[in-house]
Amino acid sequence: MNTEALKDLLYRIADDQLILGHRNSEWTGMGPLLEEDIAFSSMAQDKIGQSLALFNILNQLGEPPADTAAFMRDESSFRNCIFVEIPNGEYDFSLVRHFLFDTAAAIRFDMLTSSSYEPLAELANKIRGELKYHTMHANTWMKQLGSATPESIRRLQESLDSALPYALGMFEQSPYEGELIREKIFGGEVLLQQQWQQKVAEVLAHTQLNTPDWNIYRPVMGGRRGKHSEHLQPLLDEMSEVFRIDPNAEW
């Protein structure tokens, strides 16, 4: 098995989950409803838990322990897409990102349940219930607000239009794409993107939002190669602040 290809894949997924988990946790205590605040915070916690599980697998492959991997790496070694690092904006944008990202995450992990790399297949199978809830939550909100009032429809549409170029950057290919597919570790970004577009269109068909014309967007790429926006470094500084002050602290 090509370990470099595998590690690259694991870092991409782990970093996506960690960075978006941290971003979404910024809503804790400020959500639009008490119940939604709890749900969104729980899902952020799930994402960080999923990244922890992936960092633990990486650790087994000789990479640093989870806390070191999460808190001590340089910005340029993060493999997350730019989509997950851009600021939360208003709640409509955060919801749209949650919908677009979690739809892809659920399909990605579903593909990974049949990965030839067993620890990854086991993890994907284990967290299927969490992912099912995340997409159920996202789809229900999209259907609700996507056909509720002129204001809710307009706001979701504007957020969708501004999020889609970034969302397409989720599928930036790995230099190891061919190896991953050949060794049946992962079915590949192209297949994932096809299924994602289909699913996104399917949910949007239940709303008054426009079905995206995928050809008009220019994907915002670079994150998978460590080329990030100006928003990642401040997030990393805040996320790792306590750990960097005292790496041996226990709580």
Add this chain to the structure above:
Amino acid sequence: MNSLDPRVIRLPKVGQPGEILPKAPLDQFSTFEVFVQPKEGKPFQHEGIVHAPNLEMAYVLAKETFTRRFTCSSLYVVETRNIFLSPLTEGSQNAYDLISDEDDNAAQKEPYEIYHLLKRGKQHIHAGTVQASTPRDAMASAKKALATKAVLNIWAVRSADIRLTSPDENDLWLTLPEKKFRDAAEYKGGDKLKKFLEGTQ
């Protein structure tokens, strides 16, 4: 009428002579009652209330509001106005004594869920399912079929009004037993404090 007191704001409008107006719609979400099954084989019990714009949203929000800690094997929600209550009794009086047991002999009957309150301050617990035509008829059927001991209060809910967890949603709680970090006891704060205090003496 401008007031900071919500009770004053909620007072009905006086209106003008000859004027007929529709009742103002609610300016807030409805409430939905949440029932949780803590373990497979155990009865569902009432856990609390969520605010939501509709039944499906209520289900989605109830899942994290009421089942993010401890164990859960299933969940369902029903709009508050679809819950029907018997009189609430005190002490040793059985709420079923205040219910008629006359069957209304309706041709069309459908399932209703029955819940009992056995002790003040506790939750209503699912007692069984009966066939009935109305909530009143459901309580009458329950009096015959389910009144094996004294209860303080009875709830009846038409089964069709409930948003159940479907069989393919049963894995929503798969990783819940591992989320011990949501349980305050897991942090053993008391032990740490004790150790710290001992260390400073």
